[in-house]
Amino acid sequence: MIRFENVGLRYGMGPEILRDITLQIPERSFQFLSGPSGAGKTTLLRLLFLSLKPTRGLITVFGKDRARIPRSELPLLRRRIGVVFQDFRLLDHMTTYENVALPLRVRGREESSYRTDVTELLKWVGLGERMHVLPPVLSGGEKQRTAIARALIEQPEILLADEPTGNVDPQLARRLLRLFIELNRLGTAVVIATHDLGLMDQVDARRLILSGGRLDIYD
Numbered sequence: 138m139i140r141f142e143n144v145g146l147r148y149g150m151g152p153e154i155l156r157d158i159t160l161q162i163p164e165r166s167f168q169f170l171s172g173p174s175g176a177g178k179t180t181l182l183r184l185l186f187l188s189l190k191p192t193r194g195l196i197t198v199f200g201k202d203r204a205r206i207p208r209s210e211l212p213l214l215r216r217r218i219g220v221v222f223q224d225f226r227l228l229d230h231m232t233t234y235e236n237v238a239l240p241l242r243v244r245g246r247e248e249s250s251y252r253t254d255v256t257e258l259l260k261w262v263g264l265g266e267r268m269h270v271l272p273p274v275l276s277g278g279e280k281q282r283t284a285i286a287r288a289l290i291e292q293p294e295i296l297l298a299d300e301p302t303g304n305v306d307p308q309l310a311r312r313l314l315r316l317f318i319e320l321n322r323l324g325t326a327v328v329i330a331t332h333d334l335g336l337m338d339q340v341d342a343r344r345l346i347l348s349g350g351r352l353d354i355y356d
């Protein structure tokens with residue numbers, strides 16, 4: 138679904154952060170993205186989410202050359218890619234339910250058409266009892282699960298998650314991982330950026346390891 142060929146990225150006039158990255162994110166695949174702090178994991182996720190343009194190389198997204206996609210088409214393509222940011226990006230004045238429903242509301246959908254979906258999804262991530270609470274009173278793990286639910290509400294074909302277990306205890310990390318595995322079993326491709334070797338050891342999945350700007354792939 139997404140393919141990189143010899144992709145390079147530099148910020149402004151700075152050094153090249155990513156060099157000659159060649160990879161594929163196939164349908165229904167599951168992969169971890171790892172590497173030392175500052176290696177470029179978030180940068181690579183931003184390229185996958187189409188929020189950054191490569192400074193060289195070719196990116197193909199759902200069969201289209203990224204360089205030829207007009208800006209106006211990006212939101213439609215991004216809807217097919219769910220993303221969980223490292224800092225969650227929840228709106229504090231909206232309840233858990235409203236945060237998750239927001240992408241649908243923005244698109245002009247009537248609440249009656251999505252109420253059941255949002256409620257079911259919140260139950261699936263274990264937040265059935267926390268639907269009407271504001272983010273400032275949620276725990277780190279609850280915020281994390283709200284962000285995951287919001288990323289999933291439009292049923293994306295790919296889910297990208299940046300350090301999704303960074304703020305939670307090992308027990309919750311295992312629970313979140315089970316959630317991602319279940320999601321993948323249901324057909325969504327999953328890319329999880331993580332430092333957590335223990336987490337990666339729990340799943341027999343492809344590992345994309347960034348270091349010194351280059352990517353090594355271990356199947």
Ligand SMILES: Nc1ncnc2c1ncn2[C@@H]1O[C@H](COP(=O)(O)OP(=O)(O)OP(=O)(O)O)[C@@H](O)[C@H]1O
Binds near residue numbers: 179
């Ligand atoms: N907007 C930006 N402008 C300039 N440099 C940036 C920008 N964003 C990131 N960088 C630099 O790019 C490099 C890679 O950063 P990135 O956040 O992608 O790494 P990371 O592997 O996700 O790190 P961490 O594991 O600590 O989150 C770092 O040296 C960082 O300082």
